[in-house]
Amino acid sequence: MTQIKELKNQLQNAPRSExxxxxxxxxxxxxxxxxxxxxxxxxxVIAIAAANGGFVKEDAIARRSISFTYHxxxxxxxxxxxxxxxxxxxxxNNFTDELVTSISGLAVIFIEIGDYPQALTxxxxxxxxxxxxxxxxxxxxxxxxxxxLYRVMKEWELAIVHILKVLPRWEVINHxxxxxxxxxLSEVYLELGNAVNGRLYAEKSIQITQKTDDFHSLxxxxxxxxxxxxxxxxxxxxxxxxxxxxxxxxxxxANLGVIVHYLTIxxxxxxxxxxxxxxxxxxxxxxxxxxxxxxxxxxxxxxxxINLYETQEDFKNALKYYRQYTTTKDxxxxxxxxxxxxxxxxxxxxxxxxxxxxxxxxxxVELEQEINQxxxxxxxxxxxxxYYQALLQNIPIAAITFxxxxxxxxxxxxxxxxxxxxEKDIAGLKLVQLFSSKYSEDIHENMNQLLNNHSLCTxxxxxxxxxxxxxxxxxxxxxxxxxxxxxxxxxxxxxxxRIAAEATLRQAKQDAEQATRAKxxxxxxxxxxxxxxxxxxxxxxxxxxxxxxxxxQQEYSQIIQSSxxxx
Numbered sequence: 001m002t003q004i005k006e007l008k009n010q011l012q013n014a015p016r017s018e019x020x021x022x023x024x025x026x027x028x029x030x031x032x033x034x035x036x037x038x039x040x041x042x043x044x045v046i047a048i049a050a051a052n053g054g055f056v057k058e059d060a061i062a063r064r065s066i067s068f069t070y071h072x073x074x075x076x077x078x079x080x081x082x083x084x085x086x087x088x089x090x091x092x093n094n095f096t097d098e099l100v101t102s103i104s105g106l107a108v109i110f111i112e113i114g115d116y117p118q119a120l121t122x123x124x125x126x127x128x129x130x131x132x133x134x135x136x137x138x139x140x141x142x143x144x145x146x147x148x149l150y151r152v153m154k155e156w157e158l159a160i161v162h163i164l165k166v167l168p169r170w171e172v173i174n175h176x177x178x179x180x181x182x183x184x185l186s187e188v189y190l191e192l193g194n195a196v197n198g199r200l201y202a203e204k205s206i207q208i209t210q211k212t213d214d215f216h217s218l219x220x221x222x223x224x225x226x227x228x229x230x231x232x233x234x235x236x237x238x239x240x241x242x243x244x245x246x247x248x249x250x251x252x253x254a255n256l257g258v259i260v261h262y263l264t265i266x267x268x269x270x271x272x273x274x275x276x277x278x279x280x281x282x283x284x285x286x287x288x289x290x291x292x293x294x295x296x297x298x299x300x301x302x303x304x305x306i307n308l309y310e311t312q313e314d315f316k317n318a319l320k321y322y323r324q325y326t327t328t329k330d331x332x333x334x335x336x337x338x339x340x341x342x343x344x345x346x347x348x349x350x351x352x353x354x355x356x357x358x359x360x361x362x363x364x365v366e367l368e369q370e371i372n373q374x375x376x377x378x379x380x381x382x383x384x385x386x387y388y389q390a391l392l393q394n395i396p397i398a399a400i401t402f403x404x405x406x407x408x409x410x411x412x413x414x415x416x417x418x419x420x421x422x423e424k425d426i427a428g429l430k431l432v433q434l435f436s437s438k439y440s441e442d443i444h445e446n447m448n449q450l451l452n453n454h455s456l457c458t459x460x461x462x463x464x465x466x467x468x469x470x471x472x473x474x475x476x477x478x479x480x481x482x483x484x485x486x487x488x489x490x491x492x493x494x495x496x497x498r499i500a501a502e503a504t505l506r507q508a509k510q511d512a513e514q515a516t517r518a519k520x521x522x523x524x525x526x527x528x529x530x531x532x533x534x535x536x537x538x539x540x541x542x543x544x545x546x547x548x549x550x551x552x553q554q555e556y557s558q559i560i561q562s563s564x565x566x567x
Contacts, residue, residue, distance in 0.1 A: 004029060016290035020045045020058035029067040032216040035069035042066045057098070064102055067109070072216075074256050074294060076112045083109055100138030104145050111149050119149055137175075140166045144177060147184055151191075159188050179205040179217040186224040190231065199228035219248040219257055224461040226264060228267055230271070239268050259285050259297045263304055270308050278308055295332040299325055396494040398472075401479070404431045406447055409487065418472075418494050420465030435462050446476065450488050453478050462492065471499050529567070538564035 004026065011022045023041045030038035045062035049055040067082035083106040089095075090102050107122035123146050130139035147162035163184050170178045182205035190198035205221035208214075222245030229238035246261035262285035269278035286301040302325035309318035392399055398415035402408045407430055411423050421434070431447075432440045442460060449456055456476040461469045476490040541561035549557065 012410075014047070016052075020048050020055045020062075020489050024049075024058055024061050024065065027062060031065055031068050032072055033214065039066050039069045042069075056089060056093050057095050057442050058087045060093075060095065060102070061098065063089070064098075064105055068105060071105075071109055071112065074112075074292060076109050079109050080106075080113075096129070096133045096139075097135060100126045100135045101141055103129070104138070104142045108145050108148065111145075111152055116149065116153060120146075123149070136169065140169050140175075141177070144181055144184070147181075151184065151187060152192070154322075156188050156191055160185070163188070176212075176214075177222065179208045179212075179214060182208070182225060183217060183220045184229070186221070190224060190227050193231070195228045195231035199225060199233070202228060206228050215252055216257070219245045219252070219261070221256075222248070223261060223264060226268075230268060235268060235272050239265065239272070241363065242268060256292075256294065256297065259292075259294065259301075263297075263300055266304055267307070270304075270311055273311075275308065275312060282308065295328055299332065300329050302328065369518075398494065400490050400492070401487055402431060402490070403452060403487045404485065406432070408434065415492065418470065418492060419462070439463070446474075447488075450476055450478055451485070453485060455482075459495070471495050534564050534567055 007022055007026050011019060011026070014022055020359075025043045027038045027041040027045070031042070042062035045055070045058050049059035049062075063082050063086035067079045068084060070076070070079035070082065083102070087099075087102045087106055090098050102439065103122050103126040107119040110116075110119035110122065123142055126142045127139060129135070131144060143162045143165040147159045147166070150156070150162065152160035162183055166177075166181050167185075170181055170439075182201040182249050186198045186201035186205065186527040189195075189201065202221045202224040205217060206225065208318075209218035209221060222241050226238040226242040226245065229235075229241060241323065242261060242265050246258065246265060247260050249257040262281045266278045266281035266285060268276070269281065282301060282304050285304075286298065289297040289301055302321045305321040306318050306325065309315070309321065344484055392401075393412045395412065398412065400408060400411040400415050400417040407428055411421070414446070416422055426434055431443050435443065439462065446456055446458075455478070456474065458474050460472060460474055462472055464470055464475075471494075473493040473495050474490065475493070476488055478485045479487040479489055538561055541557050541564060544557040545554065545561065
């Protein structure tokens, strides 16, 4: 509150040139807790900018603040055009230091509309720009808002990841958004059933907001603190905290916050079996939601009433509210789709008008630029053509290109060397004319395969200019330009040396196998011829040993016998 008073005092004494900046600061500070007052300050900035023909950046920031006030009040259809106008001014005037924040704010509106893919697209764009220009504060804000997207989508783990990216920086600089980050973490932990951490971060948020008079964040923190106490079974304490929160929301006239608190209190009374009090607060929530035509909150109220009457076993009333719930759900679905369709139509109309404006405002300078760009594109295309032409000419493999009718367009030097033809002689000929009719069937089969957009790899023969057949490994692929086949590239790898080498290897293998067979036959024959006389020697040596021999003779006979056995 002190800061607001100081800014208001500055505003009274400030020269007109300094007023827009002060007004924007007031609009920014009040945008959550006093959206109507914030909007009035921002409108004053726009009026000053219009009257003086300047202050473009302040004008854009003011429009962004107006968008946010409508967003806080739940009026996304009013918030969207203001956010787009702000972003357009930022982009047109290259205010890069404000781009990230503006894109992120636009993404948040798409979250509320229910177009999550579009929101995520804007967030990705904002992160890319933030990294490029080094906008750390803007990038931190994007991560915080992305955590909100994932909370809405109930992707709790991703929500935690993005909040934790924010906290280190915001805690160091004591950022105004810090209590909201703590509230976000508290919400996630409560959804995950971690009441202890949920309470911890809710209390952290309360400690900060009680010092800064950020009542909107304080009410939100009381909501989360009450939920953590409810999860811990401390219903009386939870009720007391929730009643504190609803008083703040009623004082702020924060309509959506009031509905959520009424609902929370009603649900607590249901748990406490105090059904008349529960009915009172649920009706207050539903009446407020109907007054604002807030279909999502009306659905939440109907769900709470269903729970209330089912608990009392009043199934007639439970069915009544269930029917109202389904009707509202269908209406909400149609409303979201209509809003998304309207946004798509608006986007299309805007883009079309921009294109028409560009066409009508085209001048000679722009025409000259376009001509230069086309000339540069032609030079680049010609350079690329020459590059690929040189590449084709200099590869050491015979190459040829031909059109879809099989007519030769060009060939390279290697082709001329391998086959003995010159490009001048063969250009315009069909392949079946170039190579003899002996190969026509093979060529037609290959062409059919290639014209059906299939590549080809095979070993075949093609004749030299003098008629000598040449063994080649043929690689052929369709040439496709912009998705359309325009011709064929064929590569002929001369494999005569390879085939000759393979033939030499085969002959060497046959020779080796023949030598092995001869050796085996020799050993078999030798084995038979040696075995017979050896048997005689061994037998006679045995007979000698059975006669009376001298010691020396006996030793010699034993040597003969053992040597024979060994052989």
